[in-house]
Amino acid sequence: MDNIISESLSVMPVKRKNGTYALRLCVNQGQLTVGMLKNLTETMAEFNLTSLRATTGQRMNLEGIPEDKLDAVVASLGVAVKKAPPGMSVCTGGGICIYGKQETRAIADKVLDLVKKNGPYPHKVKSGVSGCKIACGYSFVRDIGLIGGPKGWDVYFGGAATRNAGVGVQLGKNVTEDEALAIITKALGFYRESARKHERPSGTVNRLGKEALLDYMK
Numbered sequence: 001m002d003n004i005i006s007e008s009l010s011v012m013p014v015k016r017k018n019g020t021y022a023l024r025l026c027v028n029q030g031q032l033t034v035g036m037l038k039n040l041t042e043t044m045a046e047f048n049l050t051s052l053r054a055t056t057g058q059r060m061n062l063e064g065i066p067e068d069k070l071d072a073v074v075a076s077l078g079v080a081v082k083k084a085p086p087g088m089s090v091c092t093g094g095g096i097c098i099y100g101k102q103e104t105r106a107i108a109d110k111v112l113d114l115v116k117k118n119g120p121y122p123h124k125v126k127s128g129v130s131g132c133k134i135a136c137g138y139s140f141v142r143d144i145g146l147i148g149g150p151k152g153w154d155v156y157f158g159g160a161a162t163r164n165a166g167v168g169v170q171l172g173k174n175v176t177e178d179e180a181l182a183i184i185t186k187a188l189g190f191y192r193e194s195a196r197k198h199e200r201p202s203g204t205v206n207r208l209g210k211e212a213l214l215d216y217m218k
Contacts, residue, residue, distance in 0.1 A: 102148025
């Protein structure tokens with residue numbers, strides 16, 4: 001590891017019930033480079049930190065950081081941010097998985113950029129991109145869902161994995177990448193204009209009815 005250059009990380013501090021902190025690593029699509037891993041392992045060894053946990057959102061949390069060591073740990077890892085990037089769940093896609101019908105990584109980055117560009121929103125927006133209908137990226141139950149097929153992308157909006165769980169409204173079937181991104185952009189406009197404060201897209205769709213969303217999309 002001596003010849004590997006340590007890479008800086010963006011981290012978001014999260015306070016825990018017991019008074020310690022976790023640092024959420026803002027990694028893209030759950031991918032860690034060897035340089036990032038070197039930074040992590042060296043920092044964990046220096047500060048005697050023993051718990052690195054994978055999150056449900058394809059991120060990593062470095063747990064159990066005492067408050068009096070928080071600033072030093074952040075400085076060792078990189079830089080602190082107040083808010084992590086919007087949530088994104090992505091499967092490996094057709095380039096790797098035998099079931100995948102479409103590549104997922106590139107379009108997932110485009111969706112993430114689109115979500116950032118069109119904000120702010122009344123509440124958080126999470127996306128899922130899957131290369132096939134098995135939907136390992138949780139695309140059916142994300143605010144924004146893309147599912148790859150042999151002929152293109154199916155687009156869903158307003159899904160939820162909360163206590164009122166449900167599949168999103170299908171807004172596109174077998175569309176191109178550009179068409180999918182245009183559909184998502186318009187659906188986010190509906191959410192921005194129609195949602196109440198702290199209301200997720202699924203709440204807006206359930207409150208107004210899916211017909212309101214479909215009418216907006218015409």
